[in-house]
Amino acid sequence: MSKNKLKNEKPDSKKTPPAKDPAMVLKADRVADVKVKELVKDERTHKVLGVGLLLLALLGFIAFTSYLFTWEEDQDKVFRYSFHLMFMGDEHVENLLGRSGAFISHWFFYNGFGLACYLFCYFAFILGTNFIVGRRVFRVWRNVKYVLFGLLYISMATAFVAGHAGFPWGGAVGNALNRWTTGFLGTLGTGLLLLVIGFCWLIWKFNFEFKLPQRKPKPKPVATPEVLVEEMAAEPEPVMEKSKSKKNGLKNDTGVTVIPPAVIDPEETGVTMELIEREEPVVSPLITVIPAAHAPQLDVLVPEEADGPPPFAMNDEKVPDLEETFAPANNRRKNNAPMDVAFEVKPVFEDEPAVDDSQDLGPAQPVSVDPYDPILDLRDYKYPILELLDQHSTEKVVQDAAELEKNKNQIIDTLKNYDIAIQKISATVGPTVTLYEIVPAAGVRISRIKNLEDDIALSLSALGIRIIAPIPGKGTIGIEVPNIRKSIVSLKNMLSSDKFQNSSMDLPIAIGKKIDNENFIADLSKMPHLLMAGATGQGKSVGINTLLVSLLYKKHPSQLKFVLVDPKKVELSLYKLIEKHFLAKLPGEEEAIITDTKKVIHTLNALCIEMDLRYDLLKEAGTRNIREYNAKFTQRRLNPEKGHRYLPFIVLVIDEFADLIMTAGKEVEMPIARLAQLARAVGIHLIIATQRPSVNIITGTIKANFPARIAFKVSSKIDSRTILDIGGAEQLIGQGDMLVSFNGELVRLQCAFVDTPEVERVAEFIGQQRGYPDAFLLPEYVDEKDLEGKEFSLQDRDPLFEEAARIIVQTQQGSTSLLQRRMKLGYNRAGRLMDQLEAAGIVGPNMGSKAREVQVKSDGDLEEILDGLL
Numbered sequence: 001m002s003k004n005k006l007k008n009e010k011p012d013s014k015k016t017p018p019a020k021d022p023a024m025v026l027k028a029d030r031v032a033d034v035k036v037k038e039l040v041k042d043e044r045t046h047k048v049l050g051v052g053l054l055l056l057a058l059l060g061f062i063a064f065t066s067y068l069f070t071w072e073e074d075q076d077k078v079f080r081y082s083f084h085l086m087f088m089g090d091e092h093v094e095n096l097l098g099r100s101g102a103f104i105s106h107w108f109f110y111n112g113f114g115l116a117c118y119l120f121c122y123f124a125f126i127l128g129t130n131f132i133v134g135r136r137v138f139r140v141w142r143n144v145k146y147v148l149f150g151l152l153y154i155s156m157a158t159a160f161v162a163g164h165a166g167f168p169w170g171g172a173v174g175n176a177l178n179r180w181t182t183g184f185l186g187t188l189g190t191g192l193l194l195l196v197i198g199f200c201w202l203i204w205k206f207n208f209e210f211k212l213p214q215r216k217p218k219p220k221p222v223a224t225p226e227v228l229v230e231e232m233a234a235e236p237e238p239v240m241e242k243s244k245s246k247k248n249g250l251k252n253d254t255g256v257t258v259i260p261p262a263v264i265d266p267e268e269t270g271v272t273m274e275l276i277e278r279e280e281p282v283v284s285p286l287i288t289v290i291p292a293a294h295a296p297q298l299d300v301l302v303p304e305e306a307d308g309p310p311p312f313a314m315n316d317e318k319v320p321d322l323e324e325t326f327a328p329a330n331n332r333r334k335n336n337a338p339m340d341v342a343f344e345v346k347p348v349f350e351d352e353p354a355v356d357d358s359q360d361l362g363p364a365q366p367v368s369v370d371p372y373d374p375i376l377d378l379r380d381y382k383y384p385i386l387e388l389l390d391q392h393s394t395e396k397v398v399q400d401a402a403e404l405e406k407n408k409n410q411i412i413d414t415l416k417n418y419d420i421a422i423q424k425i426s427a428t429v430g431p432t433v434t435l436y437e438i439v440p441a442a443g444v445r446i447s448r449i450k451n452l453e454d455d456i457a458l459s460l461s462a463l464g465i466r467i468i469a470p471i472p473g474k475g476t477i478g479i480e481v482p483n484i485r486k487s488i489v490s491l492k493n494m495l496s497s498d499k500f501q502n503s504s505m506d507l508p509i510a511i512g513k514k515i516d517n518e519n520f521i522a523d524l525s526k527m528p529h530l531l532m533a534g535a536t537g538q539g540k541s542v543g544i545n546t547l548l549v550s551l552l553y554k555k556h557p558s559q560l561k562f563v564l565v566d567p568k569k570v571e572l573s574l575y576k577l578i579e580k581h582f583l584a585k586l587p588g589e590e591e592a593i594i595t596d597t598k599k600v601i602h603t604l605n606a607l608c609i610e611m612d613l614r615y616d617l618l619k620e621a622g623t624r625n626i627r628e629y630n631a632k633f634t635q636r637r638l639n640p641e642k643g644h645r646y647l648p649f650i651v652l653v654i655d656e657f658a659d660l661i662m663t664a665g666k667e668v669e670m671p672i673a674r675l676a677q678l679a680r681a682v683g684i685h686l687i688i689a690t691q692r693p694s695v696n697i698i699t700g701t702i703k704a705n706f707p708a709r710i711a712f713k714v715s716s717k718i719d720s721r722t723i724l725d726i727g728g729a730e731q732l733i734g735q736g737d738m739l740v741s742f743n744g745e746l747v748r749l750q751c752a753f754v755d756t757p758e759v760e761r762v763a764e765f766i767g768q769q770r771g772y773p774d775a776f777l778l779p780e781y782v783d784e785k786d787l788e789g790k791e792f793s794l795q796d797r798d799p800l801f802e803e804a805a806r807i808i809v810q811t812q813q814g815s816t817s818l819l820q821r822r823m824k825l826g827y828n829r830a831g832r833l834m835d836q837l838e839a840a841g842i843v844g845p846n847m848g849s850k851a852r853e854v855q856v857k858s859d860g861d862l863e864e865i866l867d868g869l870l
């Protein structure tokens with residue numbers, strides 16, 4: 001004993017007296033406590049426990065089965081020696097598991113539950129499996145209930161059937177239950193009770209259908225229109241049914257509920273799915289892509305168990321098998337610590353295209369219960385088809401095993417240099433970068449890794465490394481490393497995805513793919529405005545085209561209008577082809593795409609007027625937002641005679657914001673800030689892009705009102721902070737590599753790519769169709785300065801004077817806001833008109849909040865007055 005003590009003592013223990021200080025004792029206790037906790041939590045402990053339980057299940061099974069054949073021979077000895085039998089070396093028993101097998105199985109069978117004892121083996125098996133696999137393959141609580149029920153029912157039933165046989169079929173428990181119940185209900189009653197319980201259990205489990213033979217249906221009377229309407233109302237809308245079926249499963253003809261595989265939650269159902277049951281993985285010469293919804297975790301380090309082709313591809317000519325690929329790694333394993341770390345490559349996610357190329361992409365046309373449908377004006381309008389877009393190179397993500405292996409080792413080695421041990425590392429290969437997700441060994445603080453962020457980045461020193469410590473919502477650390485072979489994300493693929501096709505968003509924009517290759521599709525109307533920045537040549541213009549084309553594929557010209565501001569004069573000029581369908585402009589303007597700063601100011605102010613007008617309309621209609629308003633309007637509950645109209649969404653796009661702020665400063669900033677603050681509810685949304693994300697361009701006022709921001713690669717960490725409030729965008733690798741900050745989350749995406757010729761084809765496709773007679777006209781804006789100093793006289797009266805006079809006399813309402821709405825005017829101009837009408841004697845003086853009195857009562861009188869003014 002004393003030797004052991006000496007062994008455990010540290011070399012310098014002679015110098016340090018044994019710690020008697022209570023604080024130190026406490027501390028030591030805490031350390032021990034922490035160690036025990038870690039040990040309990042450690043996944044290796046769980047695995048060891050799992051193996052132990054499986055062994056127990058197997059041993060129990062062997063002992064019980066052997067007992068069935070040997071109980072007669074061994075029973076005597078067990079009765080005689082009881083548990084001492086196990087320790088009596090000279091006693092021979094017949095049970096395959098020897099004396100302990102004989103005693104334990106006797107105890108379980110004879111004193112316990114008879115045949116039902118096998119349920120204990122079953123329970124040890126499911127617990128063991130759960131521990132080894134590390135998740136709930138079987139639901140424990142449900143199985144506890146089954147086992148308890150089974151123990152009681154089976155033991156009693158077997159005791160009842162076996163009667164007074166020598167073998168303990170139902171064990172002591174079964175016999176006792178049987179005796180009591182037979183005394184209580186009699187033998188017949190007990191038999192019936194057991195039958196009924198068994199039958200009920202089967203019904204509960206399998207839910208049989210009990211059907212009486214169907215009666216011949218009576219011929220239906222011919223449906224009257226009312227009956228038809230009722231039936232239609234009772235029938236769920238097909239679109240609704242589809243979305244419902246996604247969640248809850250779909251009833252088929254046989255009444256069986258079919259749950260799509262992706263919906264089955266193993267946690268929920270206790271069912272695990274195997275790859276074999278599902279569609280074949282998509283195999284390309286470059287890579288095996290397993291759609292994520294179909295793919296459970298795939299551990300590539302177990303090649304013998306991997307079914308089907310390997311998840312890697314090495315190069316175009318040669319696809320070696322996994323054993324070959326990992327041979328050098330395995331050899332190194334003996335003397336290289338990094339190899340001990342579990343390494344897992346996550347399968348690549350792929351969205352299934354929902355439609356074929358030639359399909360019309362318009363949203364499902366809602367069944368209109370109301371005669372008013374905004375799209376009827378251009379009822380023949382065809383949504384652009386996917387064939388107009390190109391597939392850019394291979395879309396398949398390339399997983400290069402050698403590259404993954406090399407990076408993984410470098411990461412492990414680097415972290416080892418900083419004394420950071422790793423428990424597990426997994427890799428998710430995205431289109432441009434691979435995310436290595438690291439689970440640090442127990443006891444390693446994430447904050448330590450965070451502090452070492454710069455050093456680690458330096459040691460890994462590849463261009464574009466970004467460290468995320470910790471990954472939000474997980475206790476892991478992410479290291480993003482650029483791929484040697486990057487893949488382009490074609491907009492075509494994103495637009496054909498199920499997610500985009502079936503989206504019910506108001507303004508869906510396909511932005512790009514996440515690192516796990518999931519399509520990132522957002523609703524601009526929820527964002528509700530977007531700020532984009534990036535140094536020149538990093539993918540901003542492509543990004544803007546991506547957003548615009550996404551919207552063009554999903555919206556009808558009656559539902560959406562763009563206001564395009566392009567100070568560079570070239571970027572957005574392609575869109576002039578769709579002027580009569582999708583563009584908005586100021587009245588009297590030649591060009592819809594605005595390139596001149598002065599006109600930008602006018603347009604922004606006109607948009608502010610449109611916003612105010614829309615708010616008036618919403619208020620009058622008693623609605624809170626554009627959706628409610630338009631719904632009411634299409635139901636014909638709003639009177640167009642009173643100025644109500646269907647409101648399309650308006651998206652303002654400014655391609656180079658820096659130029660505008662430099663030349664016009666506050667004049668541009670103020671209306672933009674106002675729109676950004678208020679325009680969301682009335683369906684006006686802003687997308688603002690800039691090359692120079694400096695603080696004098698993206699001012700506090702602007703930033704505060706643009707919660708959604710996109711950063712392409714920028715030139716400095718400061719720029720990244722200006723746009724995202726955090727560094728990282730300077731580490732991006734360009735060509736559409738981007739960070740999106742939205743809803744408080746920062747996501748790295750590869751922007752979807754759409755080339756200029758594709759945009760041109762889409763614009764031509766739309767442009768050659770019948771459009772509206774003109775672009776959508778914004779309200780007129782008259783600069784205050786232009787009017788200042790002009791003495792009012794009837795000779796200088798507004799060109800709209802006569803029109804205003806007619807409206808006032810026809811409606812007999814002397815209201816300024818009526819003029820604003822009906823004539824799409826700003827408040828100032830409508831006010832001026834009203835003053836002129838007063839001067840001409842058409843309306844009375846201002847009466848505060850009440851409408852003015854209309855002094856001319858008939859059209860005839862008005863014409864006389866107007867003639868007199870000429």
Ligand SMILES: Nc1ncnc2c1ncn2[C@@H]1O[C@H](COP(=O)(O)OP(=O)(O)OP(=O)(O)O)[C@@H](O)[C@H]1O
Pocket residue numbers: 488489534535536537538539540541542543691735736737750751752753754
């Ligand atoms: N999403 C993308 N995927 C692949 N390549 C891209 C992507 N976006 C941009 N690129 C490549 O980068 C080039 C420059 O992109 P883009 O013209 O959009 O840059 P920019 O930031 O708008 O530059 P500038 O500000 O000078 O107009 C493109 O011609 C294309 O080759």
